[in-house]
Amino acid sequence: MTSSRCARPIATLGIASALTIFLAGCGGGFNLSPSRPMETEAPVEPEVPATIRAEDLVGKWGLAAYNNPNDRARTEKMALAQCKQPYTIGAGTSGGVVMHLADQATPQELRLKGSASGKNYIGPAGPPGGEQDREVVSFDGRVLITRFIDKDAATRYQTMVYVRCGPRA
Numbered sequence: 001m002t003s004s005r006c007a008r009p010i011a012t013l014g015i016a017s018a019l020t021i022f023l024a025g026c027g028g029g030f031n032l033s034p035s036r037p038m039e040t041e042a043p044v045e046p047e048v049p050a051t052i053r054a055e056d057l058v059g060k061w062g063l064a065a066y067n068n069p070n071d072r073a074r075t076e077k078m079a080l081a082q083c084k085q086p087y088t089i090g091a092g093t094s095g096g097v098v099m100h101l102a103d104q105a106t107p108q109e110l111r112l113k114g115s116a117s118g119k120n121y122i123g124p125a126g127p128p129g130g131e132q133d134r135e136v137v138s139f140d141g142r143v144l145i146t147r148f149i150d151k152d153a154a155t156r157y158q159t160m161v162y163v164r165c166g167p168r169a
Contacts, residue, residue, distance in 0.1 A: 048114035048128070050121075052139055054097045057112075057122075060086035060165040061144070065158040075161045076143060083165035097122065101132055102153035122146065134160075 062082035066075040090098035092109035099122065100107045113121045113128040123133030129149055137145040137159065144162040148154040 048116055050112035050114040052112055052120050052136060054091065054095055054112055056141065057089045057097050057144065058091045060088050061162040062165055063087040063160065063162055065160045067158045072161070076163055079161045079163040083163070086165045087162065102148055102150060102157060
C-alpha cells in the first residue's frame with residue numbers, strides 16, 4: 001500500500017516534468033531537435049567611410065519637403081525661399097554634424113556613415129541604415145536630399161530637401 005501512495009505523486013511529477021520540457025521546446029527556449037538550425041542575429045554591416053564629409057554639410061540651408069518625386073523641382077524652389085529663416089547644420093565636436101533627429105527638439109551631433117552598398121547615412125552612432133538614420137538620397141554640394149529610414153518618420157517628414165543658402169560655410 002505504501003508503494004502505491006508514492007507511485008501516484010511520482011507519476012504526476014514525471015508527467016509534469018515531461019510536459020514542461022515539451023512546452024519549453026515549443027517556445028524556442030529549449031531545443032532538443034538537432035535538425036532545427038540555430039537562429040542567429042543578422043550580421044552587422046561593416047563600417048565604411050561616408051563619401052560625404054561633415055564639413056561639406058556645415059552651413060545654412062533652406063528646408064522644404066515633398067512626398068511626390070514629381071514635386072522635387074518645385075520643392076527645391078520652396079526650400080531656397082526658406083533661406084530667410086535657414087536651418088543651420090553645425091559642426092560637431094567629434095567630426096560629425098549637429099542636426100535634429102526625428103521628433104527631437106534639441107539638435108545633437110550625428111555621424112556620417114557609409115555602407116558597403118555605396119549609400120550614405122546621417123545618424124547617431126551605430127551601423128548604417130539604423131532606425132534613427134536618414135539616408136542621403138542625393139547630394140551635389142548645393143542640394144541635399146534625405147529620407148528617414150524609420151517608416152513612420154519618413155511618412156511624417158517626407159523626403160527632405162535642403163538647399164544651400166549662399167556660398168559654403
